Amino acid sequence: MTANPDLAALIRTIPDFPRPGIQFRDITTLLLDAQGLAMSVESMAASAIGPVDLVAGIEARGFLFAAALAIPLHAGVLLIRKDGKLPGVTIAEEYALEYGEDRIAMHADSCAPGARVLLVDDLIATGGTARAAVRLLRRAGAEVVQAQFLVDLPDLGGADALRADGVDVTSLVSFPGH
Template structure:
């Protein structure tokens, strides 16, 4: 029987030499694999009520919409700076070489709303940590952070757990 990991394609040396890119488009493109991933992302949260699913730009949006639908929750995108049309809050975070900024609409989450943060991949945790800070600034209560892939050697899970987050990942690729 196939696992979620079996549907993920690995592309060596993309976007640069030495990087093993984990391509989830092959998972998304397979109906059985995609359904499996969404169901397994939700499994630890069975019976819990969520008001919003927040997803990170851009592959997280694909998952976030499906997960929000399954939870009968609203969907909130966290986008790269300059992509949202209304008043926003922004959060800067570190990249390997430089900085980036993500934004959320200032009215996207009401204080006290229960939130699930979703993305395809957890690497260093920089983008997810920035998303967490935005959600918390709006008063959202983050119940969990769910990812398809964890790259544990890059420390993202530990970083999010240090922030007090519960982290759920469907598979990991260690040492690669």
């Protein structure tokens, strides 16, 4: 059972997407609910380890939560995007996918050494993207004080992998399985 059944009830499950056996957790239904969205942001802000200088959001749904959290936390927003999507000088980090590799990037000048950063995304599964984001932020000299997710899929081990990397991890809702 999840810690926030009211929020979990707002997240639609789509079976067999994007392939058979996957239970896709669709947060767009929560985003459509003004009270659910507000409660999510308020809960995330209340559990933030602060103060933070920046809230780093992972493309694309992480941007929504990063921007919303930055306001009550009095922090800036740092965008972590797929490589090739940002103009100007960037630094990038590769990570493994089920079939191959991908890269994420951020502006090289977006994070001052010593900046305290809260990493945010909508969901953590295997943790590949989030772990790459932590490596990227640390390469820039940031202190990643916490990673927050709306949804955790604990059976896939991503949150535990981040914790093994020395990151405090919190989520509002967890669902068993894939």
